[in-house]
Structure formats: structure tokens, C-alpha cells
Amino acid sequence: MSSLLEIQGLHKRFGTTEVLKGVDCAVRQSEVVAIIGSSGSGKTTLLRCINMLEDFQAGRIVLDGEEIGYETRDGVRRRKSEKEIARQRALTGMAFQQFNLFPHLTAAENVMLGLVKLKRMSRDEARTLAMRWLDRVGLAERADHFPGQLSGGQQQRVAIARAIAMQPKLMLFDEVTSALDPELVGEVLQVIKGLAADGMTMMLVTHEMRFAHEVAGRVIFMNGGVIGEEGNPKKMFLAPQTERLAEFLKSSSFN
Numbered sequence: 001m002s003s004l005l006e007i008q009g010l011h012k013r014f015g016t017t018e019v020l021k022g023v024d025c026a027v028r029q030s031e032v033v034a035i036i037g038s039s040g041s042g043k044t045t046l047l048r049c050i051n052m053l054e055d056f057q058a059g060r061i062v063l064d065g066e067e068i069g070y071e072t073r074d075g076v077r078r079r080k081s082e083k084e085i086a087r088q089r090a091l092t093g094m095a096f097q098q099f100n101l102f103p104h105l106t107a108a109e110n111v112m113l114g115l116v117k118l119k120r121m122s123r124d125e126a127r128t129l130a131m132r133w134l135d136r137v138g139l140a141e142r143a144d145h146f147p148g149q150l151s152g153g154q155q156q157r158v159a160i161a162r163a164i165a166m167q168p169k170l171m172l173f174d175e176v177t178s179a180l181d182p183e184l185v186g187e188v189l190q191v192i193k194g195l196a197a198d199g200m201t202m203m204l205v206t207h208e209m210r211f212a213h214e215v216a217g218r219v220i221f222m223n224g225g226v227i228g229e230e231g232n233p234k235k236m237f238l239a240p241q242t243e244r245l246a247e248f249l250k251s252s253s254f255n
């Protein structure tokens, strides 16, 4: 079976603290995988390794047939060149809890930036594409607003448009609704649902159990730096196989 993403034996330390203790998983094209788990279980670190925002000490991450970040020659594991890593980083798109938009650029300019700088598009081409993606997230008429003039939900949708405009093979979402006022969560989840329906492959860390249940084909429960349990959300939420997941679900709200 061929996977878009394959992770084998991923180990990550910060100093002497081992945070990922051997993670194995595979994600198929167009699959939506939700990652749940307590604070500190390694969810963010896992996504950051996939996007090479973190180095890791052992294991392999293979995306669309390419080993990410490292290569092994004559039995020696080496970090790839910065240039190669930058190219590979663009294979995945990432959206974070904090939207990280440039405050001095409009919504459209925020989306255009990567297209002009990394994809070397002309400003006209980039503007056309940016408008298409802003429209896709329901923000065409806000294209010329600055982040400070947009709500948190709108800013997060711009951040998502910026990531998908780069046409990543895989989208990573890290608690993208956690910083939002409750009434703004729905509009962002709606955008993510739309992308899922279009067949975008994605891994999303979320505290929204109901959302994970609705949108994810598979759920991964991170526990202490390893995958504690994984499977179909409907089965897993109804009948957790481990005590830890049962406890976690009890402590999470389904609303």
C-alpha cells in the first residue's frame, strides 16, 4: 500500500528530554487524520518534525517518496542542505494557533508573498491566485484589509489561504481554533471541512473532539511521546481500548 506520508521510528529529544519516543504512522492521499492527546504529549513536535521546523535524532519521514530532512550515505545519517530542506518544507503547508500574518501587509499581500518569493510568480499572477484562494475561504471582499482590521476567524482563514495557495501535498493544522473566540471557531472549521471534501490530505491537531469525530477518517491519540491508540473515530470514541484514552476522552468536552 502506498502512503503519501510515512513515518518510521521517529525520535526527538530537546536536550536530554525525549519528547517523541518512536512514532510510526502512515497517511494516505486525501486522508484526514486528527491528532488528539493531552498537553505535552508531543503533538506539536510531531507536526514540526514533518515540516522540518525541528531537527530529529532518529527515524525517517518520507513524503511522496522523498525522505524529509536527512539522508543516509555509507551508513552515515546527515542533515540535507538548507536549500534542499527549504524546498522540502514547501511540500507541506502549516497553520498554527497564532496566525502569524504580517501586520503591515494586506490579506492579499500576505497570500501573495510566498507565491512571489518562493514560487517566483509575477505580482499579477500571484494576485490572481491569492484572490482565488481568498474567495475559497470566503474572504474575497476583505482582500485589501490589513490583519488588524480582520477578526481572529478571518485572520486564521487568511493564514489557511496563504498555506494552501502554495499547493502543498500535505496540510498540517495545529490547534488553529484554540486562540479564537468561540463564535469564530465554526467558520474556520467550515473551511477545513471544505478542504477535506476537496481531497486535501491533512493532519490536524485539535481539541475539538466533535470536529475530529465528524471530519477525520482516522484519529491518532498521542500519549507520552508515542501513539497510544489510533483508529476510526467512531469506534475509538465509543470504545477506547486503553485506560489512558478513556481518561482523556472523559476529561475532554464533546461540544
Ligand SMILES: Nc1ncnc2c1ncn2[C@@H]1O[C@H](COP(=O)(O)OP(=O)(O)O)[C@@H](O)[C@H]1O
Residues within 6 Å of the ligand: 014, 017, 019, 037, 038, 039, 040, 041, 042, 043, 044, 045, 046
Ligand atoms: N523548544 C523546546 N525546548 C524544550 N522542550 C520543548 C520544546 N518544545 C516542546 N518541548 C517539550 O516537549 C514536550 C511536548 O511538547 P509539544 O509537542 O508542544 O506537546 P503538545 O503539542 O502535545 O502539547 C513538552 O514536554 C514540551 O515541554
Ligand SMILES: [Mg+2]
Residues within 6 Å of the ligand: 043, 044, 045
Ligand atoms: Mg501543541
